[in-house]
Amino acid sequence: MRLLLIGPPGSGKGTQAIVIAKHFGIRHISSGELLRQHITDQTAVGRAAAEYVARGDLVPDGLVMDILRKPVEAASKEGGYVLDGFPRTVGQAESAYLIAKDLGARVQVALYLDVPHDELLARMMRRGHTDGRSDDKEDVMHHRIEVFEELTTPLLDYYARREILVRVDGARPVEEVSAAAIAELEKIRPTLT
């Protein structure tokens, strides 16, 4: 299964991606984690991406596409992937589609973890900071949520039109969200081509 996870910052997307990857025996690929690793290692990509990530802005498409190409291609040959954090714009989705369709790596399902704006803010206030990530400060979190609403939500329409969008209510306890996501994906698994 080749799956894309879409959800705002604070939706629990990373957590669900891990559970889903384990259930279906597929690879979890997180664009955010890969970028953070490049930044820690101070690679050329990391140095170019650092200031965007720190501000909560999207890093330029070319950088993200570069670091994802190999892992996505490899995972596609080994049963599939849960892609967490990419694409984040319709432009990225269109570019990726052109590359992926020739590689047999094209997305089959887009799963949207739906968490309303107010609930995201409530979670953010409750936990203060999360993993000690430097982009988890309150003002940067606000900006990341804005960027999601402006640039990423148009993706929902994009995948709905292709009839591969599945929506799960993400404003529930982690285990309930996982169970609902897996149930929905199991339902459509036999129809995937």
Ligand code: ADP
């Ligand atoms: P979240 O979705 O919770 O904000 P991520 O770990 O997915 O966290 O992303 C962290 C940061 O990495 C983003 O704010 C952005 O700067 C960068 N990033 C991740 N994926 C992409 C992408 N597909 N395109 C551009 N920037 C990205």
